[in-house]
Amino acid sequence: xxxxxxxxxxxxxxxxxxxxxxxxxxxxxxxxxxxxxxxxxxxxxxxxxxxxxxxxxxxxxxxxxxxxxxxxxxxxxxxxxxxxxxxxxxxxxxxxxxxxxxxxxxxxxxxxxxxxxxxxxxxxxxxxxxxxxxxxxxxxxxxxxxxxxxxxxxxxxxxxxxxxxxxxxxxxxxxxxxxxxxxxxxxxxxxxxxxxxxxxxxxxxxxxxxxxxxxxxxxxxxxxxxxxxxxxxxxxxxxxxxxxxxxxxxxxxxxxxxxxx
Numbered sequence: 001x002x003x004x005x006x007x008x009x010x011x012x013x014x015x016x017x018x019x020x021x022x023x024x025x026x027x028x029x030x031x032x033x034x035x036x037x038x039x040x041x042x043x044x045x046x047x048x049x050x051x052x053x054x055x056x057x058x059x060x061x062x063x064x065x066x067x068x069x070x071x072x073x074x075x076x077x078x079x080x081x082x083x084x085x086x087x088x089x090x091x092x093x094x095x096x097x098x099x100x101x102x103x104x105x106x107x108x109x110x111x112x113x114x115x116x117x118x119x120x121x122x123x124x125x126x127x128x129x130x131x132x133x134x135x136x137x138x139x140x141x142x143x144x145x146x147x148x149x150x151x152x153x154x155x156x157x158x159x160x161x162x163x164x165x166x167x168x169x170x171x172x173x174x175x176x177x178x179x180x181x182x183x184x185x186x187x188x189x190x191x192x193x194x195x196x197x198x199x200x201x202x203x204x205x206x207x208x209x210x211x212x213x214x215x216x217x218x219x220x221x222x223x224x225x226x227x228x229x230x231x232x233x234x235x236x237x238x239x240x241x242x243x244x245x246x247x248x249x250x251x252x253x254x255x256x257x258x259x260x261x
Contacts, residue, residue: 102130154204
């Protein structure tokens with residue numbers, strides 16, 4: 001017997017819901033964003049260095065490495081001319097050394113093949129060594145203020161919880177759907193997209209965290225599909241705790257009788 005196909009899931013974000021989400025998110029970001037050095041520049045090289053360093057590494061660890069690396073290699077040409085050993089020494093302690101090798105290869109390619117100009121479009125950026133879909137979107141958005149979507153781990157978590165709690169953010173199909181949602185949420189202009197993408201990442205890093213989502217201070221709970229589920233689960237847990245507290249103590253050595261209705 002053939003399996004019955006499930007109806008397709010509609011992941012279209014209503015325009016009014018997208019507008020409300022952006023408004024709350026951007027207002028929160030203006031008040032609570034961290035003062036990070038890569039947010040003060042539009043230099044594509046510096047943005048690229050920060051994005052590669054931040055892959056699988058916490059912001060607190062990257063800050064010192066970012067400053068020291070740029071002091072040593074202030075531009076693409078200085079990095080391209082450096083010996084591989086010197087580049088690896090500058091990266092030492094940060095881990096995931098393939099990132100450093102890719103960055104060095106990228107610098108050599110861009111300085112010799114592209115007149116030292118890092119591309120501004122995501123499609124062209126993805127042709128560079130070590131640049132995937134997220135990094136391409138980040139450089140296009142943060143350096144060139146392009147209207148480009150980006151989905152990293154933090155952004156995927158936020159979008160999945162708010163708009164599609166049934167999706168698995170780490171699966172191929174699930175991640176593809178989250179990219180589609182990210183595209184639907186983009187503001188009309190690239191300049192506002194800079195704020196939007198930074199705010200999405202900040203919300204995932206500070207509030208909508210992996211272990212303990214801080215729903216009590218989240219600016220987008222009003223439109224979040226997961227919040228009512230967490231709220232209901234919390235109420236159920238409270239009821240169970242109250243029931244256990246009110247239950248009569250069980251004498252040692254005896255078991256309470258279990259009745260079944």
